[in-house]
Amino acid sequence: MSWRILALSALGCMALLVAIGGTWLLLLPGSPARGSAPAISRDEAEATLAALKPPKRKRPLIAIVGINDMSETTDYLMPYGILARADVADVLTLATQPGPVTLYPALKVQPHATIAEFDAAHPDGADYVIVPAMTPENDATVLQWIRSQAGKGAIVIGVCVGAKVVANTGLLDGKRATTHWYSVGDLRKHSEIRYVADRRLVVDRGAATTTGITASMPMALTLVEAIAGRAKAEAVARDIGLAAWDARHRSDAFGFTRPFALTAIANSLAFWNREQLGIALTPDVDEVSLALIADAWSRTYRSRALTLAATAQAQTSRGGLGILPDRIADDWPAKQTLPAAVALPPAQALDETLRAIGARYGSRTADFVAMQLEYPR
Incomplete structure (x- = not known):
């Protein structure tokens, strides 16, 4: 789903909230449905x-x-x-x-x-x-x-x-x-x-x-x-x-719910507290884990993930793809450096990332990201 679309959705939510006092939020469903999906024959x-x-x-x-x-x-x-x-x-x-x-x-x-x-x-x-x-x-x-x-x-x-x-x-x-x-x-x-x-x-x-x-x-x-x-x-x-x-x-476990809308609004309004989080690029980085981590952190509305390397040269991923760094830097502030979850198997890296997002920004933001990724946690 497009970052721009979600950003516009959040702005639209804020405009509606101001215009009609938030009444529209009451019309949204609460928490999504829970339970197991039916088996495939x-x-x-x-x-x-x-x-x-x-x-x-x-x-x-x-x-x-x-x-x-x-x-x-x-x-x-x-x-x-x-x-x-x-x-x-x-x-x-x-x-x-x-x-x-x-x-x-x-x-x-x-x-x-x-x-x-x-x-x-x-x-x-x-x-x-x-x-x-x-x-x-x-x-x-x-x-x-x-x-x-x-x-x-x-x-x-x-x-x-x-x-x-x-x-x-x-x-x-x-x-x-x-x-x-x-x-x-x-x-x-x-x-x-x-x-x-x-x-x-x-x-x-x-x-x-x-x-x-x-x-x-x-x-x-x-x-x-x-x-x-x-x-x-x-x-x-x-x-x-x-x-x-x-x-x-x-x-039915995924949709535009009241918690989703409220998190989009709250995190968008926290513009003064936006972070740039660094991920060090290394040779043979797992492009799947890297994609999931960078994607998830960049969907919080609180942060954007940037890749770092000592030179502008592309780093070759595990699968042989060139990943270009966003920033030329030997280091990054420790508080804004993401943990090395890229070393984990991809599915585990995503779960660990959602846990880390929850610890940093709260469980509602972790749920907000999982909903965007349509990830059945």
Whole structure:
């Protein structure tokens, strides 16, 4: 979900609060629903895997495409990091134009190629195209390229609000789909698309979509399983610290609630207490853990995560991606330096980060971030 959208939402909340004395808050639901999500039947799970089998190559080619500004951090980096770690496919990060990709709400990376360079090297196209959330969601260049890849037989996967980008290509017309809870209403404006609740991953005839940001983790593992089998997916899941990754989800546990709105307002108003928190970049940093940590801290409305390095040179991540530092610095104030959770398995790093956010800013801010990430804690 776009940082800008959430910021505008918070400003809108404040304006309403001033205008009508906060009466609108009483109309919002309180705490979200609790309880377990319904189990996924074996038949449905097997059908999902069958629909995601490699369409062309034994060792598939996977392209993760973004625009050079405002592509979502975790949507872009988590699928790459998990799939590169699995080593069951050739995985490339792409941008529409030359130069780095500035992700939101944090991090800057060097993609492997532009879409033009990819097309020149692979005229037969990718097996899978992963589409993160991006702003704007109707960039003509990226929409045309996604359509072209689908025409060459690629399975297109919209992660989080990337589903709206895929919807704008027309490739979801007449199909089932899901997206981040915040954008379900926008997806439903496409009358030809049938929204599916209570699933983190929905696959329908060459197109897949997911719920919010953290759903890219089970999506990537499901893709590993479809490509290389259950045993390989289980090994990768153990490595990243995830016990299960099926499509079960409880959609009514996520929404624009009264606590969410109040936290957005309170944290936005605390502008005098905004922090810049430093993360030291190191060689072989786990790009998945880094993405989750930087993304989560930058969604508190109290802080922004910045990466630090002694030189401007990109640091090569565990999966071989260049991460560019935000600041050239040998050190950072100790109170504004984030703990080295990047050394933890990604799922554990996210849990530890949410605990640290709760300790620093309170449990409501940790819940506020988890809600944005659509993370079933």
